[in-house]
Amino acid sequence: MPKPLDNQIASKGSVTLDGVSLTVVDVIENTFSVALIPHTLCVTTLGIRSVGDAINLETDILAKYIERQMEARQR
Numbered sequence: 001m002p003k004p005l006d007n008q009i010a011s012k013g014s015v016t017l018d019g020v021s022l023t024v025v026d027v028i029e030n031t032f033s034v035a036l037i038p039h040t041l042c043v044t045t046l047g048i049r050s051v052g053d054a055i056n057l058e059t060d061i062l063a064k065y066i067e068r069q070m071e072a073r074q075r
Contacts (some may be wrong), residue, residue: 001030001055007067009061017059017070 001009009015009032013024022034041047049055 001032003030004074005057005059006030008063010063012061013049016056018045018055020046029071 009024009027010025013025015022015024015032015034017034020040021067022036025033025035
């Protein structure tokens with residue numbers, strides 16, 4: 001994941017990959033994992049993706065709000 005987003009992703013939180021909302025399974029260093037079921041792979045673009053493909057990543061909106069509030073307090 002890109003470094004600016006690493007504070008916005010947490011285990012059991014949510015992310016959106018290529019428009020598909022998913023639950024984060026685990027976060028380790030600068031990577032995270034999600035669980036995908038066969039149906040999701042069949043009906044979304046995630047089934048045709050390969051390791052290294054560029055995808056759209058959006059983090060949980062609540063995480064964005066919390067990070068913004070914490071940054072404001074540090075000013």
